[in-house]
Amino acid sequence: xxxxxxxxxxxxxxxxxxxxxxxxxxxxxxxxxxxxxxxxxxxxxxxxxxxxxxxxxxxxxxxxxxxxxxxxxxxxxxxxxxxxxxxxxxxxxxxxxxxxxxxxxxxxxxxxxxxxxxxxxxxxxxxxxxxxxxxxxxxxxxxxxxxxxxxxxxxxxxxxxxxxxxxxxxxxxxxxxxxxxxxx
Numbered sequence: 001x002x003x004x005x006x007x008x009x010x011x012x013x014x015x016x017x018x019x020x021x022x023x024x025x026x027x028x029x030x031x032x033x034x035x036x037x038x039x040x041x042x043x044x045x046x047x048x049x050x051x052x053x054x055x056x057x058x059x060x061x062x063x064x065x066x067x068x069x070x071x072x073x074x075x076x077x078x079x080x081x082x083x084x085x086x087x088x089x090x091x092x093x094x095x096x097x098x099x100x101x102x103x104x105x106x107x108x109x110x111x112x113x114x115x116x117x118x119x120x121x122x123x124x125x126x127x128x129x130x131x132x133x134x135x136x137x138x139x140x141x142x143x144x145x146x147x148x149x150x151x152x153x154x155x156x157x158x159x160x161x162x163x164x165x166x167x168x169x170x171x172x173x174x175x176x177x178x179x180x181x182x183x184x
Contacts, residue, residue, distance in 0.1 A: 025070050028078060029184055032064040032152065036177025038084075040123065040132065040160065041093040043170035055091040059084045062177045066101070074105040080117055080138075086126060093131065095123040097156065103142070115140040115154065121173065123160070131169050132160030142181075150181040 035058070042057025061084065068078020082097040099119015106112050117138035123131045140154030156175040163169055 025072075028066065028068050028070055028076055030064075030066045030150065030181045031184075032062075032066075032150075032179035032181030034062045034064070034152075034177050034179030035060055036062055036084075036154075036175055038093070038095075039172065039174035040170055041091060041095070041175075044093075044125075044131070044167060046092070046125070055093065057175075058090055059175070059177060060087045060090045061085060062179060064179055064181070066181075068101075074107070074110070076103045077101070078103075080119065092125045093123060094126070095121060097121045097136070097138070099138070101138070111144040113142050113144070115142060115152065121156070121158070121160070123173075125164075125167070129167060130162055130164045131167060132171070132173070133162045134158055134160040134173070136173060148183040150183070151178070152181060153178045 038057040038059055041059065042055060044055065046053045062082060064080065064082045066078045066080050068076055070076045078101050080099050080101045084095045086092045086094040097119050099117045101115065101117035103113045103115045106114065115138070119136065119138070121136045122133040125131050136156050136158035138154055138156040140152055142150050142152035144150055154177055156173060158173055159171050160173055163171065
């Protein structure tokens with residue numbers, strides 16, 4: 001319910017505030033790279049023949065692409081795709097997130113903006129081991145460093161289902177990550 005209140009507040013700000021243009025209206029295309037930490041990815045162990053491996057939730061690489069449109073010169077609506085591939089050294093855990101989002105620049109600090117996304121999340125440990133899927137929320141904040149460079153901090157959260165029965169892993173996802181994004 002809190003996320004719906006957050007999205008409603010962002011839409012209210014977008015429709016009720018008439019201020020100077022900070023961002024160009026029109027199409028947006030961004031690609032971002034970052035890293036983060038996942039509570040879900042750090043809540044499992046893999047048993048091998050001679051040892052048990054415990055993994056941290058560190059996500060060494062997060063790649064995010066946004067395609068959308070800037071409206072009212074301060075509000076963006078976009079589709080988002082996020083991939084966090086497995087890393088043989090850090091963890092075999094991999095995840096994807098596909099969703100829709102809204103970002104709203106703050107009228108009193110136009111370089112800072114709030115983010116809200118809702119989308120489908122899937123994760124696996126490779127070789128057909130499903131570690132969960134579900135519809136998750138993402139909230140965050142960003143800052144425009146330059147006309148085409150943005151830095152964001154995000155939190156993705158929700159509950160997952162469809163977990164392989166042989167895998168002992170949490171049903172909750174609670175992920176923090178940061179990205180540097182480039183608009184072109």
